[in-house]
Amino acid sequence: MSDAKLQRVLSSLTEVYRQLNSLPSSQASYAGYVKLDTNENPFALPKAVMQSAVAALERQYLYPEDDNISLREAAAASYDLSADQVIAGNGSSELLSLIYKAFLGPGDSVAMLSPGFAYNRKLAQLQGARLLEIKWGESSLLPIHELLFGPAKQAKFILLANPNNPTGTFVPIADIESLVALSDQLVVLDEAYVDFAPDSALRLVNRYSNLLLLRTFSKSYAAAGIRVGFGFGHPEVIGRLRNIQNMFNMNVIGHAVGVSILAHRATYNENHRHIRHERERVRGALSRLGFSVTPSHANFLLARVPAGRDGVWWHACLKRKKILVAVLPDEGLEDCIRVSIGTKPQMDAFLAAVEDISGAQTISMMGRIAASGSALLHVGKDSGDRKESDDRKTGLPQR
Ligand SMILES: Cc1ncc(COP(=O)(O)O)c(C=O)c1O
Numbered sequence: 160m161s162d163a164k165l166q167r168v169l170s171s172l173t174e175v176y177r178q179l180n181s182l183p184s185s186q187a188s189y190a191g192y193v194k195l196d197t198n199e200n201p202f203a204l205p206k207a208v209m210q211s212a213v214a215a216l217e218r219q220y221l222y223p224e225d226d227n228i229s230l231r232e233a234a235a236a237s238y239d240l241s242a243d244q245v246i247a248g249n250g251s252s253e254l255l256s257l258i259y260k261a262f263l264g265p266g267d268s269v270a271m272l273s274p275g276f277a278y279n280r281k282l283a284q285l286q287g288a289r290l291l292e293i294k295w296g297e298s299s300l301l302p303i304h305e306l307l308f309g310p311a312k313q314a315k316f317i318l319l320a321n322p323n324n325p326t327g328t329f330v331p332i333a334d335i336e337s338l339v340a341l342s343d344q345l346v347v348l349d350e351a352y353v354d355f356a357p358d359s360a361l362r363l364v365n366r367y368s369n370l371l372l373l374r375t376f377s378k379s380y381a382a383a384g385i386r387v388g389f390g391f392g393h394p395e396v397i398g399r400l401r402n403i404q405n406m407f408n409m410n411v412i413g414h415a416v417g418v419s420i421l422a423h424r425a426t427y428n429e430n431h432r433h434i435r436h437e438r439e440r441v442r443g444a445l446s447r448l449g450f451s452v453t454p455s456h457a458n459f460l461l462a463r464v465p466a467g468r469d470g471v472w473w474h475a476c477l478k479r480k481k482i483l484v485a486v487l488p489d490e491g492l493e494d495c496i497r498v499s500i501g502t503k504p505q506m507d508a509f510l511a512a513v514e515d516i517s518g519a520q521t522i523s524m525m526g527r528i529a530a531s532g533s534a535l536l537h538v539g540k541d542s543g544d545r546k547e548s549d550d551r552k553t554g555l556p557q558r
Pocket residue numbers: 197198249250251252253276320323324349351374375376377383387388
């Protein structure tokens with residue numbers, strides 16, 4: 160394509176899409192890394208779930224079931240809802256994107272508690288809409304007054320994740336209920352990490368028509384690569400979202416795995432117990448190494464790194480040791496890393512790497528002090544100030 164043709168093609172993009180950058184042609188492969196940056200659950204699927212996936216492959220020549228009906232019925236039965244209160248998605252991110260498409264046009268706004276799930280920034284941008292980020296920090300007290308009476312009042316919907324990503328903090332369901340009861344806006348409550356938390360807002364779905372709950376099987380059910388997510392809400396809202404969904408949005412494996420996970424949810428109890436246990440073990444270990452770690456109700460930890468370095472520096476050092484953690488784009492979290500909780504060997508590898516880096520950092524800091532000390536020693540000698548230089552000499556640790 161000549162440049163002139165390319166310019167013509169690009170200028171035909173919609174106003175909103177014209178402003179987007181094109182993605183680089185390739186992304187790095189992370190094979191061989193301990194991947195703790197996107198909050199997956201690194202365990203195998205239960206045997207019965209795996210068998211259902213393999214059996215589904217025998218239906219590969221058929222289109223998947225229309226409107227995900229069996230999966231929606233199975234989810235409705237598991238969560239005590241009716242099928243018309245359930246939408247099934249190719250991951251919950253597909254459902255998030257439908258919500259943005261359905262409710263936001265150019266110039267509209269959506270309110271999100273911040274820091275929050277960064278993907279929402281892109282979704283708002285794709286609609287030409289404004290994401291109003293309501294500063295929340297690492298608190299678990301919902302700023303209800305601000306959401307009801309501040310600029311968020313103009314937003315087409317309010318979005319919050321509970322437990323929140325990237326903080327892992329959890330808001331009591333009574334507070335969520337107050338917000339939903341007092342607000343006339345749609346409240347989208349993203350419960351991606353709820354299975355690691357003490358409670359859920361599921362019981363509110365039948366009570367409030369302005370609540371839309373999102374769930375995923377990517378985090379607590381170890382199926383991130385299969386892509387299964389759900390939305391639960393009022394049939395009038397859910398039905399409209401289903402109406403704008405791509406046809407055959409999920410595939411036969413997603414359907415089979417989703418139905419089978421729903422039938423075997425209890426087999427995941429041990430998985431969840433392990434993650435909660437490892438989360439607390441890693442939190443303790445990081446705290447002893449000088450990190451300040453936010454108490455978490457999810458399958459990850461937000462850790463403020465020891466003074467003197469930032470999250471990007473730790474990310475780079477860990478990456479050199481083949482460990483991937485997340486750094487956050489949010490203001491105020493520059494000195495943080497977010498680490499997913501995986502298997503015990505993965506977490507041991509992460510902690511060993513952190514210890515190594517902390518040790519090397521201490522040695523290099525001592526080296527710098529030593530070097531500046533010996534420089535002073537020379538200054539002292541040159542200036543004849545032997546007393547001070549001798550003190551520094553004896554006071555300095557040896558490398
Ligand atoms: C808060 C939150 N919501 C939604 C998602 C997307 O999950 P899914 O894999 O179902 O698209 C994530 C993934 O990291 C998340 O953290």
